[in-house]
Amino acid sequence: MLTVVGFRLGNGGRHITAVVTESGRLHRAHGAYGAVGRASRPDGPVGQNPVHRHVARLRSLHARYQSKGYAVELFPGACVRLDLREPAPVRVPGRLYDIEQPWPDLFRAFADAAPAAPRGSLEEAIHGFYTAIGAPARPRHLDRLARATPAAVLPRHVAALRRVLAGGSAVSSSPRLSVGYTVTADDVRLHVGRAGESLPRQDVVELHAALSAWLHLNATE
Numbered sequence: 516m517l518t519v520v521g522f523r524l525g526n527g528g529r530h531i532t533a534v535v536t537e538s539g540r541l542h543r544a545h546g547a548y549g550a551v552g553r554a555s556r557p558d559g560p561v562g563q564n565p566v567h568r569h570v571a572r573l574r575s576l577h578a579r580y581q582s583k584g585y586a587v588e589l590f591p592g593a594c595v596r597l598d599l600r601e602p603a604p605v606r607v608p609g610r611l612y613d614i615e616q617p618w619p620d621l622f623r624a625f626a627d628a629a630p631a632a633p634r635g636s637l638e639e640a641i642h643g644f645y646t647a648i649g650a651p652a653r654p655r656h657l658d659r660l661a662r663a664t665p666a667a668v669l670p671r672h673v674a675a676l677r678r679v680l681a682g683g684s685a686v687s688s689s690p691r692l693s694v695g696y697t698v699t700a701d702d703v704r705l706h707v708g709r710a711g712e713s714l715p716r717q718d719v720v721e722l723h724a725a726l727s728a729w730l731h732l733n734a735t736e
Contacts, residue, residue: 539565
């Protein structure tokens, strides 16, 4: 049995599916609704904590594709056990690294199992994944929420968006814009087309102050 965590997002016609396995591999597939999609070569284990590394990339992919207009959460987040054995990478004589192979069967099995998994956020699925494989979970959003300003003293819209971020989802600008933003609990990212850059915390503070000043100067009556 193989324990995995992943998600599937759609844009009304196509979907992106991303899955991290307990061995620390990140698998991705793209395709049309109703199809498994084309599986890419997985990103293999890297470093001393490959699972945590690729779970972080899983979060990043979730936020990035939401900012691209993949707003339909077909599988918001699911941790499931699959009756599969992950294939070993292929050894090629003369090459320094083994070659990871696409694994379409993983996405078929995930698509069959994910609808039966408890529905929740991606963060909840990640927490369940860490628990299932015995890896130390890294508290991220819920502990921040407990330390943060009480919701009662925040403007209603700010409190609502904070709940979105604490749940592991992203707040993004309209996908129709060529210049936009994506905000997660860990990152504020500005993007122009496919290019983008995350802002350091101090720049986020300055941007917040500048936007607040602009809103005061341009307050609606």
